[in-house]
Amino acid sequence: MTALSVQNLAKTFTMHLRDGVVLPVVANVNFDVLPGECVVLGGPSGAGKSSILKMVYGNYGVDAGAILLQHHGEIVDLAIADPRTVLTLRRDSIGYVSQFLRTVPRVSALDVVAEPLVIRGTDKSEAQQRARDLLARLNLPERLWSLPPATFSGGEQQRVNIARGFITDHPVLLLDEPTASLDATNRAVVVAMIAEKKAAGVALLGIFHDEEVREQVADRIVDVTDFAPRIAA
């Protein structure tokens, strides 16, 4: 049984402020991700890798196609789901580690990390304990935990983001270059965490520009250039 099935997905951007120019991004995107598998989207910058990831998370709309996910024992098509359904999918079924952390003023790193568990109803002190464990594992200095991450370095923010994405047991996890600004030690920690997610049966879909990391985590590479839209003449 697939955990995530992307079928005939297509996306264009219409730039109304640029005289309505239409930018085709991808077309006929087809791939599946099985539980316990890490599929990596490959291809050069601008091929549409991030756009695919954002569509799968519901952050971008789609022009055509289906994004099928298991949710509370049923198959749901996120491509046509209403906003409330997308929000419950994100709460319970699909996680996302974005490239950049969007910080909220005055919320501590610890609470940023614990939040996905808290909104699912986990007791706050238990959620914070799990957050502490993850931040410690990712070598984020303890003196930073109680501070809002707005002033953190890129690598520190990325580790907060990774901890936030990995704290839940969502069956599908999307990773947008989670190791881009990490040193070798922390890259190795993230590689180990991905291996643990796979062992737990989580389906992972990611973008990794770092070749070494990609080789360590990828079970399959889906070449996004295969989905380049044909430009009508």
Place this chain on the structure above:
Amino acid sequence: MTEPLLRVENLTKYYGSRLGCADVNFELWPGEVLAIVGESGSGKTTLLNSLSATLEPSSGRTLYRMRDEQWRNIYELSEAERRFLVRTDWGFVHQNPADGLRMTVSAGANVGERLMAVGDRHYGHIRETALDWLGRVEIAADRIDDQPRSFSGGMRQRLQIARNLVTGPRLVFMDEPTGGLDVSVQARLLDLLRGLVGELGLAAIVVTHDLAVARLLSHRMMVMKDGRVIEAGLTDRVLDDPREPYTQLLVSSILQV
């Protein structure tokens, strides 16, 4: 939670022959925060007032699920029922705190008054609850007997929020809640609102022209232009993948720091 709290059907408001807002349809569920964005004159405040029983629409209906689970058209309630709703089950946070507070009675009384409206008569309990709420909105306990006239803008706004939330409303309307405040004060207020809304499971409708406020507070948003909703959906999708020319213009007009 299997039912919405609010159901809006074809809501339209004309001022004489001039259009305020037209054909607005949406549902709001418990715990959901909806942002209404658009520039001045787009009809968002007209819509908010029509939803909150302050401005009778020209046509269309606003149905609210009362605490007894009965669906009622808010413009067909008796005056007593409407007053009860506005004083207890709803909150209204105005842009200008002076519109939502009584400036010449103490901070404690401003909070306590809403409790008395739901029948609390025990002075000690009222004062204790007021103190608790002042603490939650970060107003020092020794200011409880001061009048809001002597408060800063940010403090007044926090007091207005405490006054509204003390009765445990299920739905809160907010009209530019951070408008007119310094950015540092705004951030504090937004963080406070975000925490309280999540903690209390409130449904809220927030009118704002500030897209950053919408992103921080809301789950869903509606973009209004010339009295009509031109785009609606998940907040991060509308902001990151706007479809309509006007929404693209709004999003691209945000100044980066």
